[in-house]
Amino acid sequence: MAGKLVFSPDALVRFRDGTIIVHTTASAFPALEVAHPMLAGWLCQFTRPTDPAVVLAALGAGDRALASQAVQALEHNGSLVAAGSEATAAASTEAATGQAHRHLRVLARSAYELAADLRGLGPSAEREVARRSGIGVERRLLALLAGVDALRAELAKLRDASIAEQLATLGVDGASRGLRLHIGCGRGLLPDWINVDVHPAPLAMNVLWGLPFADGSVAYAFVSHLLEHLFFPMDVRAFLGDLYRVLAPGGIVRVVVPDMEQCVAAYVGNDRSFFGSRRETWSWWPENATRLEDFLAYAGAGPEPGHLFEAHKYGYDFETLGRVLGDAGFVDVVRSGFMASAHEALRVDSVSAVAGARYGDRYYSLFVEARRP
Helix, strand or coil: CCCCEEECCCEEEEEECCEEEEEECCCCCCCEEECCHHHHHHHHHHHCCECHHHHHHCCCHHHHHHHHHHHHHHHHCCCEEECCCHHHCCCCHHHHHHHHHHHHHHHHHHHHHHHHHHHHHCHHHHHHHHHHHCCCHHHHHHHHHHHHHHHHHHHHHHHHHHHHHHHHHHCCCCCCCCEEEEECCCCCCCCCCEEEECCCCCEECCHHHCCCCCCCCEEEEEEECCHHHCCCCHHHHHHHHHHHHHEEEEEEEEEEEEEHHHHHHHHHCCCHHHHHCHHHHCCCCCCCCCHHHHHHHHHCCCCCHHHCCCCCCCCECHHHHHHHHHHCCCEEEEECCCCCCCCHHHCCHHHCCCCCCEECCEECEEEEEEECC
């Protein structure tokens, strides 16, 4: 124990049957379990940099030995670290972001499996967990929800500044008009358009936050292979309603989605070329998937929980897409073709490799345009 020590930023404290349990979010070493009330309060000194030799010297001989052992155990499991050390600093931004994405996959899958386990066990889960640990499943889930809600609230506070900084870089403000939005741009950026997607897009955001543009400020919107990644109907309707808001009267939206009508026809007609040629565009596409596996995955049926963000969540034919656009207030909903828009500004499908994917001389995608009246 040399120099000052402080609790690591990821140190966790839990309580069980009169015992205080201290560990970290990442260490594989055992937690320290403390049942001594004095020791629990004494350790609170390390919420700020503290010299253990100084505070240990102030204790009586009996308590000093116990406290010294606790400090050593907390150093060992990473809960106490040297003040100012790299351990107290955040990990590199890129590494931490990658890890966070992996954690979210595990969390999504774990939440599903937890729900399945609780349904299987029924009321006995609440009763037995409460008997063994002093607190039941429902209260523990509330604690988890509180943690998630607190993190989401903290992230929500970052949105406005992040969006404002990006818009300033793009030269867009509340007075901007005649804008062109490319929403769901991926790596295909359109010059002189505002390219919107999750990070690292030029305007990186979650489109369900609400589009950060003034009412009626947009002349054209190109939305390629985004809608199938939103939950239908709630998220899709919210997004299209917001898109309607930012479009100027007479503004046009061009929407590209997988054409599920073609997919159904190919399945019923046993069109092997339709399914087999997908690997020409998507090298990762399973080689030996059955037609039904292929069709249902493309339609968004039963996505893997751990990959829910990237997975398709719904499928569209012209009738369904036309209806949801109409429900949002759009009129003159028309079917189009690849690079066949009646509006020169919207002949941009080639920027999207997915929109351009085809089998033979036919395209996998459905191309639709609609107008704000």
